[in-house]
Amino acid sequence: MSLYPILWAADHAPVRDAEERAILIALVIKGDFDGCNCFRSYKTLAEKARVDAKTAGRRCREMEARGLIKRQEEYRSKAWLAIPEEQRPVIWEAMIPAEWWSAAQLADINDQRAGLGRSPLTPKIRPALAPAPPKKTRTDKGSKRPKKDVPSEAPGTTSPGGGQGTDSPHPQDYKSGPPGLVVPQPSESPSESPSENNRAVADAVGKSAGGCARADECDAAADETGKAEGGSAASGTALPTQRKKSPRPPTTKTRPRKESTGFEMVRAAIPAAVAAPGTRLFPGLHRAINDLLGGAPGIPRRTPEQVIARLNRRWYGENAEDRAAADYRGCERCTASGCEAPRRDLENPDGCDRIRNRNSWLAAALLAQDCSDPGCEDGQIIGGGECRACRDRAVERREIARSAAEAAARWEAEIKARQAVQGVADAWTRREAAETDRYRRVLGEAGVWGTKLDHQVGQHMDGWREKNPRPAAPAARGGREGQAAVGA
Ligand SMILES: [Zn+2]
Ligand SMILES: [Zn+2]
Known part of the structure; x- marks a missing residue:
C-alpha cells in the first residue's frame, strides 16, 4: 500500500x-x-x-x-x-x-x-x-x-x-x-x-x-x-467545496526536508558515481540516509560514522561501481543502456546482478538489513551491546568452519596414508622388475634362451617373491614403472 x-x-x-x-x-x-x-x-x-x-x-x-x-x-x-x-x-x-x-x-x-x-x-x-x-x-x-x-x-x-x-x-x-x-x-x-x-x-x-x-x-x-x-x-459526506487560497506564504521550490544531524557528513561520503559532490541527492537516497540518521519505524537511529561505514561496506563491498558500469554484463540480455532481465535476489539467484540505477540501488542497499535485529550494525546493537543473533550466527559459523577444517584434515591424512602405501607398493614393483631383468641377463650371458630361459626366470622369481612378499596396494598399479625398470 x-x-x-x-x-x-x-x-x-x-x-x-x-x-x-x-x-x-x-x-x-x-x-x-x-x-x-x-x-x-x-x-x-x-x-x-x-x-x-x-x-x-x-x-x-x-x-x-x-x-x-x-x-x-x-x-x-x-x-x-x-x-x-x-x-x-x-x-x-x-x-x-x-x-x-x-x-x-x-x-x-x-x-x-x-x-x-x-x-x-x-x-x-x-x-x-x-x-x-x-x-x-x-x-x-x-x-x-x-x-x-x-x-x-x-x-x-x-x-x-x-x-x-x-x-x-x-x-x-x-x-x-x-x-x-x-x-x-x-x-x-x-x-x-x-x-x-x-x-x-x-x-x-x-x-x-x-x-x-x-x-x-x-x-x-x-x-x-x-x-x-x-x-x-x-x-460519502458531500461537503461544500470550501477550499480557499492558503494563507501561508509560498514555500521554496526545493522540497523543505528536515535533514538529520550529520547528513552533510554522509552526503560527502556518497560516491561521485552516484551523485557528484554538491548536487542534490535523489529523493529515495536522501530519505534512506535521513531514515538511518534520524530513525524511522523499524529503523533505529545511527551515527553518521555508522551510516558511512554501512554505505562503504555495501557500495564497495558489493562491487557496485563495476556492476553499474555501461560495459558490465550480468547476463546475456545486458546491453550498454540497461537490462530487462529479472533481477538477482534471494528468490532468484540466477537473475542478473547488473545495477540499473545507482541511486535506487544504493538507497535500497543502505536500508537493507542482513541481521534480523533491526538495531544491529555489524554485530553491535545500536545503543546497546553485542548482538545476540549475530553472536549466535558467528558461533554457528565457527562451528561449521571447525567441522569443515576437521573433515579436511582427516581427508588430507587419509590421502597421505594412501600415498605412502602406494609408494611402498610401487617400490616393490620396481624391485621385482629389476630382479627379473637382472636374472634374465645373467642366464642370457650363460647361453640359456627360449622356453628354458622363461621357465628358469619364473622359478627364480617365485623364490624371490617368497623372500620379498608383495605389500598391500591400495590402488591398481599401472605397468609404467615396470617397463621403465626393464629399460634401465
Ligand atoms: Zn542483465
Ligand atoms: Zn546482529
Whole structure:
C-alpha cells in the first residue's frame, strides 16, 4: 500500500459519485505506489465499498471506459500468480496522471519503478483525465478535459507535495466544481489545505512506497487502512467545496526536508558515481540516509560514522561501481543502456546482478538489513551491546568452519596414508622388475634362451617373491614403472 494512489482516489480522481470513489479506494489500497497491481475480487471490492458484487464489476468497467483504470497486461505480481488461475481477478492499473505528481515526486516514483524494472511514467502513458461526468446523466462522457487553466504554472507546482503551497493542486476540483462532485474530507484531518495534508503524506508515502513496492508485503497495513478509508468514503459526506487560497506564504521550490544531524557528513561520503559532490541527492537516497540518521519505524537511529561505514561496506563491498558500469554484463540480455532481465535476489539467484540505477540501488542497499535485529550494525546493537543473533550466527559459523577444517584434515591424512602405501607398493614393483631383468641377463650371458630361459626366470622369481612378499596396494598399479625398470 502506498498513500499517493489512495490520496488520488480519495481526493482527486474524477469519480462520478461516492460509490465509485469507495470502489476505487478499495482497489488502489491493495495496489503499488505507482497505481499498478491493483487487484481484488469483485466480491471483496463489493464488501469494502458496501455495494453488491455486480455493481462493483459494472462500476470498474465504467471507470475503465473513462480511463481512470486500465487492465494491466504486464507486471504480474507474485501475489497475483499465487492465486489459483480460475480465481484470479483482473489486475487494474490506476491511471494516476503523470502530471498529478510534482516533478520531484515523479522522479522519485520513476526511480522506484526503475528499481522494479518498470518503464518511467510519462504524460503519454499516464495522460490527464477528463473531469468526472455529472451524476447519473453522463452527457460529457468521453470528452477531453480542458487544458490546465493555469498556464503560467510550471510543471510540478500543481501537484500535491510540490511545495508551492499557494493553491490547490487540482484547480478543477474546486474552481470548476463539476456538478455532483463529492469531495469527502478525511474526518481526522481538520485542515482544508491540500498542500498541507499532502506534504505530510508525501513524506509518509516515500517510506511506505519503498517498503511496500509489492502489494503482498503490505496486506496487514492495507487491511487496516482499508477499513478506515472504506468507512470514510462510504459515508460519502458531500461537503461544500470550501477550499480557499492558503494563507501561508509560498514555500521554496526545493522540497523543505528536515535533514538529520550529520547528513552533510554522509552526503560527502556518497560516491561521485552516484551523485557528484554538491548536487542534490535523489529523493529515495536522501530519505534512506535521513531514515538511518534520524530513525524511522523499524529503523533505529545511527551515527553518521555508522551510516558511512554501512554505505562503504555495501557500495564497495558489493562491487557496485563495476556492476553499474555501461560495459558490465550480468547476463546475456545486458546491453550498454540497461537490462530487462529479472533481477538477482534471494528468490532468484540466477537473475542478473547488473545495477540499473545507482541511486535506487544504493538507497535500497543502505536500508537493507542482513541481521534480523533491526538495531544491529555489524554485530553491535545500536545503543546497546553485542548482538545476540549475530553472536549466535558467528558461533554457528565457527562451528561449521571447525567441522569443515576437521573433515579436511582427516581427508588430507587419509590421502597421505594412501600415498605412502602406494609408494611402498610401487617400490616393490620396481624391485621385482629389476630382479627379473637382472636374472634374465645373467642366464642370457650363460647361453640359456627360449622356453628354458622363461621357465628358469619364473622359478627364480617365485623364490624371490617368497623372500620379498608383495605389500598391500591400495590402488591398481599401472605397468609404467615396470617397463621403465626393464629399460634401465
Ligand atoms: Zn542483465
Ligand atoms: Zn546482529
